Amino acid sequence: MTELATALGVLRRAETGQSIADNVLQAAHDLLYEQVPRHLGDSSMRRLAELLVGRGVTPRPGDYEGQWWLWWPKSGQGPCRDCGKTRSLTRYSARFGHEYRYLCARCRSTERQRIADQADRLRYMPVPQTGLHPANTPAPAVSSHPIETGPANSTAVAVPRPSRRDWETYTTRLEELLAALEWAGFDLPQEWDSDFDQQQGALLFATLCRGDGHVDVEYQPHQGTLALEPFDDVTGEWPDSYSLLKNSIDIPVAVSGEQAVTAVEAAAGDAGLLDATHVLVADTAPPEAKQEFALRRVRRIFQPAANFRELPLADLLREVTGIEWLSAYLDWVVGMDGRDVAPDIVPDAAALGVAAWCWRNNTAVEDHHLDTDVLMARVNIAVTRITQQHICPVEGIDWDSIKNALMDPQWALADGTPVHRLFGPGWTEVAATVTAELDRWRQLDHEVLGPETTLILMSIGGSTSYTDSWWGQGRWRSICRRIINDATTAGLPLPPPYDQHGPDALLADLDAPDHVPDPVLDWLIDPPRVGDHRPRGLRMHHATRPHRHCWDPYWLSDNPS
Incomplete structure (x- = not known):
């Protein structure tokens, strides 16, 4: 000691x-x-x-x-190994003959280009007489990876070796397919590992990260498949990591255009990858690990704010805890109801956070509750749609534009009903309290926290049990599918006109639930009884509960497996 x-x-x-x-x-x-x-x-x-x-x-x-x-x-700020200039640094792993090293983005780009140039030279080396083929040259966005394949089966048609332009096309298409994951906060790599086989064709693969959560991606353009797979830290490079998937998800992506992009988005949404991550420390972890996990969460939330203010983190935290109403938000929303939500920036979750805590809560909206839950749901959806339009993962939240849109007398539901009319005389109080809540978050954002920490706090706020059943989350379609399946399995007929159109049509239309008739939305919230049984809807269905993950620091346990 x-x-x-x-x-x-x-x-x-x-x-x-x-x-x-x-x-x-x-x-x-x-x-x-x-x-x-x-x-x-x-x-x-x-x-x-x-x-x-x-x-x-x-x-x-x-x-x-x-x-x-x-x-x-994994990252930091300091002198770069190669250029010596003080810049943001990333630690790169000891792969493909390189040692662990800290490089700035510019020197890493130079290193990648050097690797690509070396691969170009290797491309034109004589082919060895062993049946093996030299490495194919990847595009600049694809890392140089040794490619050795066995001789083609004499009865199979060999896949043509991709050109540099082909690799560029594959990379561009893969990034299109993963656009929803990138929007949800996952970092797409600056380079993709690559391989080539004469029977299977090209392969691009990498590990995607959001905070400490990881998922592996493999894309085979010639096979028309994209796989989202569990992550396994076999090298021990990411000791604080955990996998965001338990099982592999294979997605057909052979079709061109938006159809395949939509298929990937739907699969990622079903798996919970488009929502904020919920993670808890394993019960077997020592107390010190749990404490460190909690402290790291605090640092990840507030270090961006400390950087924004150019203050030591301790000074920033003292200032934050001195703001009474913010301290209450941190205690309840971040520390209790959202205690298992990872501190990542997830724009759609942040939109739900603004809708939940600047519109529905801490205002007079609940004091003037509308006549039905269906009507309240329609207004919640309308608010969420507006906030989604004014949130950017880089620029932050445009509080003024959100306020102007919500206070616009022309703001209306999908059927054309002005929202202010729904609240009648109570609208004056609703407007005043909502405006006040948006204004104080705007001031906090601009003067105390900065855009990054504010986005993290709103992402956590939009990922609590309060918003589990709200439209706007990545799992929305999956939740609706489970409700429909359970109801029809129990013998409950679908509401008109979907009793004629079928469950697939209902599921498709529920992508925009504010456009379906009131009886349909009411059916989704609280399905009617079937005999003695009442299928569960949005209000009570267990499908609304988020996927939860476990961080298991096995290297700290007494009995590592």
Whole structure:
């Protein structure tokens, strides 16, 4: 514990701005590594490693038994290894003959181009007389990956070897197919790993990340398939990661145009990938791991705000907790009802957050509840549609445009009914309280938190049990399908006109539920009884509960599997 106290003293002095030499900082890190049990020193080693990266001090590949990447940061700010300039850095893994290294985006681009040039030269090397084929040259957006395939089956028709332009076409199409995942916060790689086989054709693959959640993607353009697969950290490169899928999802994408894009979006939505991630620490994890998980969540929420304000994180947190109404939001929405929601930016979830906490809650809307739940649902949908139009994952939330749209006297439901008329004399109070709520979030966004932290807080707010059954989430179609299937299985007829048109037509029309007749929307919310049984609708169906994931830090447990 003496060593721990010594290292923590160095860390505290460094974080408060005191001048600490690089060798002293590294000595504190190494002291923890050598003397303190991993689960006690892990979070402090991580923070010391972050500070060292910021000074351009990074390990050699074999340091710390070659395992340093388990706690050194994936990204940071500091001098680039190649150009020496202080920039945003990313740690790249030891793959394809490269060592672990921290590079800025510009130097990484140069490295990729160098790899591509080397692949170009290899392309024209003589073909060895072993039946193996040299590597195909990928497009600049596809990483150079050794490609060796066996000889073609004599009875099969060999797939032509793709040209550089072909690889570019495959990459462009794959990014079109994954547009919904990218909008939902997943980082598409700057390069795609690639392979080629004369029977199967081309293959593009990569791991997509959103925070610590991962999913593997494989695209075979010649086979017309795209697979979303569970992630397995076989190299141990992402110790804080967890898979967002338990089973593989194979999606036919041979058709051109938007049909395949829609199919991928539907499959990703059904799997919960387009909604915010819900994740809890495994019960078997030690208390220290659970504490670190919670602290990392706080840092991921508020570090962007600290950067926005150019303040130490501790100072920013003191200011935030001093704002009474925001503190209440953090305690209840973020800390309790949304305690398992990962702190990621998910624009559609943020739109639901604005609709839930700036319109429906903390205002006079509930005090002037409309006559039916169907009518309230229609208004909620109309509010969500407006907020979706004014949220950008880069620029943030356009609070003024949302306010102007909601306060516009011409704002109406799908049937043309002006919303303000629905509330009658109560509209004056509704308008005043909604405006006040939007204005104070706007001020908080612009003066305290910045756009990134505000988007994270709204994404969490739109992912609680309060909005589980709302239109606008990625799982909406999946939820409606489950309700329809359960109701028809129980013998309940579909509401007119879908008793004639069928369940597929109803499901398709429920993509825009504000356009279906009142009896249909009422049927979806609370299906009628069938004898002694009442199928569950939006109000009670278990399908509205989000997918939950588990973070299991197996390397910290007493009995690692």
